[in-house]
Amino acid sequence: MRGTGAEADINEKDEPGHDGGGVERPMTHPRPQSPHGPGVAAHEVLAVVFQIRQDRLSVLLWRRGRPPFEHHWVLPGGELGHAEGLDESIRRQLAQKVDVRELTHLEQLETRGAPDRHPQGRTLATAYLGLVPADIDPVIPADTAWHTASDLPLMGFDHAAIVTSGRRRLRAKLSYTNIGFALAPPEFTMSELSRYYRAALGHDVAATNLRRVLLRRGQIEETGESVPSGRSGGRPAAMFRFRARQLEITDAFAVLRPPARA
Amino acid sequence: MRGTGAEADINEKDEPGHDGGGVERPMTHPRPQSPHGPGVAAHEVLAVVFQIRQDRLSVLLWRRGRPPFEHHWVLPGGELGHAEGLDESIRRQLAQKVDVRELTHLEQLETRGAPDRHPQGRTLATAYLGLVPADIDPVIPADTAWHTASDLPLMGFDHAAIVTSGRRRLRAKLSYTNIGFALAPPEFTMSELSRYYRAALGHDVAATNLRRVLLRRGQIEETGESVPSGRSGGRPAAMFRFRARQLEITDAFAVLRPPARA
DNA sequence: CCAAGTTTGTGCCTACTAGGCTAAAACTCG
């Protein structure tokens, strides 16, 4: 154990600046701060926005118009405003790509801070995972497009790795939460829903089993209506809906649970 | 959908500064940047370091010596160095409290960025979850101490909420990963291990069931040795060890798994 | 109107996991 060095500066910040005032920032006198320099950096927020489009998990990307990474694809987002919270900021930035009302889920994913992740200077990025239901087709700016998540274009910065994190998070949460509500339209048949799950999970999902599992968990319920059978025949399908539109964790899923008569 | 406004600045950062050079920072001319200002803020890294001490989940806290929040308790950590990665930074900062070799697990927890979370100016914080095994008693500086997680002292900033996040994360991961390896000593009996789990989970964990579950999952194995029975009698207990010392997810735990013959 | 084809829904079965309970095993102490 070392610990005799510079504890004094740990968790101390006596910054004079940050007065919430203007854009020009005092930060003039370098403080004695061990060989590490002050903890000030540009900060951006990014979002991995997924939607199931034509049975494929797709991610909303933005095509950069200038260097670095000109003509590469990047995640939507931008710089954190000086008086903005992180959630607030990503919502604002996304509103310029996708209508916020179309975002059915948004959660923080991870923060990346490798010193060289941005070629033009130190920039931290906090990434979010956002979901858009499959039934809408948002109007998006000309320089953005949906890309199949399993077949990404050339991407800038570390954004491809962030998409991978987002996919992993989504896949995991489909197992133990009701997050499907954010991918599916308000009402759906079981075969539709199983296609959404298949696209997001990357493997077949039997509609029969999906129905049983989600019904037993109480995540979905029948609406009472049914669709008048497809053009190729077949029994008409019942319509379902998710009962909650907020993220809920499947509690029966916790192992090593408290004893029965506790 | 709005989207006609200032897309141009989204994800664009043409910062001239951040040249990795010195402590004094150019950042002089305010850029036209919508009414939100530039995305530059102080950034600190914090850690929720847990250890099971005397059958209680305990967290390492640091007592602040100066305002704001003088004499309140805060999480260990400090400012991000100007050329440091986030993981690198929290490891460096923690090394001044606890020997890094004693940290058996470290993962990113969450990033907080409420504009008013720091009374002296905008400061983002990326929090980590760290674990120290129960068998060691790290030498810690005089101004730090272990506190029972369920009975926290008066804490500064939003750090109490971060501890709560850490507890939730730890609890969840005890269910579906082998994270116990990071709480337990290299070798242990099942009754010891069940005490660690009880402390972390907050409820009784039957040693019989814990043994079965972890053995079936292949997380633990018998060492072959046994302890020569306690002073109060009883059958001598077999010693176990975790088979891996890296985080692994219990895959059999995923629901909606790929079809059998896929 | 009926037969064939198609899709959805139900029932039955298996496999696996967690967890409660009891009894046996293996020790200490008096």
Add this chain to the structure above:
DNA sequence: CGAGTTTTAGCCTAGTAGGCACAAACTTGG
């Protein structure tokens, strides 16, 4: 040696996921 204590093994129940076969309910074409 017997009583008390602790660990371990065995047996049982409950709950969940998932495969499969068949019934139900439709469309289409003769």
